[in-house]
Amino acid sequence: MRVATWNVNSLNARLPRVEEWLTEMQPDVLCLQETKLSDEAFPALTFAALGYESVHHGYSQWNGVAILSRVGIDDVVNGFPDGAEPDRDARLLWATCGGLRVASMYVPNGRSLDDEHYQYKLGWLARLHRVLEAQCSPDQPLVLCGDYNIAPGNDDVWDMGQFNDSTHVSRPERDAFEALLGWGMIDVLRARHPDDGLYTYWDYRAGSFHKRMGMRIDHILASRVLADRLGFVFIDRNARKGTKPSDHTVLMAEFDL
């Protein structure tokens, strides 16, 4: 089973690229973030025509997450299934696809360390961790796919000197990421590729992509039971090239399921 994740930065703007990529790469599951759509506007029929069932969780022109699957979509859940106050944004969507529990996640950006949004980000990550502890097991087949807005290590940004007192690299954010690993998840890209310079996001400005000024902030975390079923892991830089790309590209992993 091949599982991919892609922050598309507006599905309206990116639909031709997503259709093209699906047709060429034929993943079994594709998680999307930042669709920037309401559920009513989500182009499910377009994906159905390509052989994919889909579910979407979006309130408005901001945020929005989706899961596309050609191996079934069951037990769909929007947001945090903890019975508490619903998240203020549409950032989390769960489904079971071909026996694999899948989450498509758009973790809050944080904006800056002194912004209220940064506290929202840390609270969001803590809440995710509590849901895992209460309702999931690292011995079930589970993948948490999406834009974490966290660069877990210093090799995950092009130049740490540019990130003093910045979000995405702060100790509390990295601690939250490591807590997911500590609970029993594996960073599949790092499990296969120790190299530095492996990024999933490049700012549109300043020719960042061509200068290799990127960040590895999109991740697929897989539960430890999947560790010996992990095949290739691949960052598709081609999806960041060409006409009207997203500022993020696709991360894809294969599992022997």
Added chain:
DNA sequence: ATGGTCGTTCTACGA
């Protein structure tokens, strides 16, 4: 030279 773009949407703001 310390910016640079692109998405939402119409005026700045978010990333």
